[in-house]
Structure formats: structure tokens, C-alpha cells
Amino acid sequence: MWVMVFFDLPTDTKKDRKNANMFRKRLIKDGFSMFQFSIYTRHCPSRENAEVHVRRVKMNLPPSGHIGILTITDKQFGMMELFFGVEKTEKPGMPQQLELF
Numbered sequence: 026m027w028v029m030v031f032f033d034l035p036t037d038t039k040k041d042r043k044n045a046n047m048f049r050k051r052l053i054k055d056g057f058s059m060f061q062f063s064i065y066t067r068h069c070p071s072r073e074n075a076e077v078h079v080r081r082v083k084m085n086l087p088p089s090g091h092i093g094i095l096t097i098t099d100k101q102f103g104m105m106e107l108f109f110g111v112e113k114t115e116k117p118g119m120p121q122q123l124e125l126f
Contacts, residue, residue, distance in 0.1 A: 026071065026074070026099070027098070029094070030052060030064070030094055031092070035090055052085075055078060056078070
């Protein structure tokens with residue numbers, strides 16, 4: 026499963042910028058990676074684990090702005106076509122899963 030967080034946060038005032046930066050930092054601390062400037066993604070091994078991370082994002086929502094959360098399967102994520110200009114690029118590889126004993 027992949028959790029994608031899309032957001033458009035205000036940065037007009039110093040307080041707005043602080044809230045936006047805190048939201049981004051909390052996403053990164055929770056294991057999200059920047060996909061595009063306002064889109065962060067995280068791979069989760071199961072639906073239950075994805076739900077845990079969705080709840081964490083919801084707990085850290087800033088007071089203003091637009092935030093969207095999308096959960097998709099590995100297969101759906103793999104069907105994404107990525108382009109930089111006219112050239113098609115390679116899809117990002119699957120993250121390595123560590124197994125602890």
C-alpha cells in the first residue's frame with residue numbers, strides 16, 4: 026500500500042509558514058518522502074499499517090489549508106506514468122523491506 030498526502034498550505038504570514046513547515050517536518054519524521062513539492066508518499070506493508078499513518082497525518086493537520094490523503098495499492102502505484110518534460114523516466118523502485126527477528 027502507498028499513502029499519498031497532497032496539500033496546499035497558506036504561507037502568507039510567519040505563523041502560516043511555521044505551520045506549513047511543521048506539517049512537512051512531521052510527514053518526513055513519520056517516514057514520508059517528497060514526491061513533488063506538495064505531494065509526499067509513504068510505502069506501507071499492509072492496509073492496517075497504512076491506516077496508522079493516515080491517522081497520524083490527521084492528528085497533525087495544520088489549522089488552515091487544503092490537505093488530501095489517498096491510499097492506493099502497489100499495483101495502482103506501479104501503473105503511474107512519470108515524465109520530466111517530454112522524456113519518460115524510470116519508475117521509482119520498491120523500497121527494501123527489512124525483516125527483524
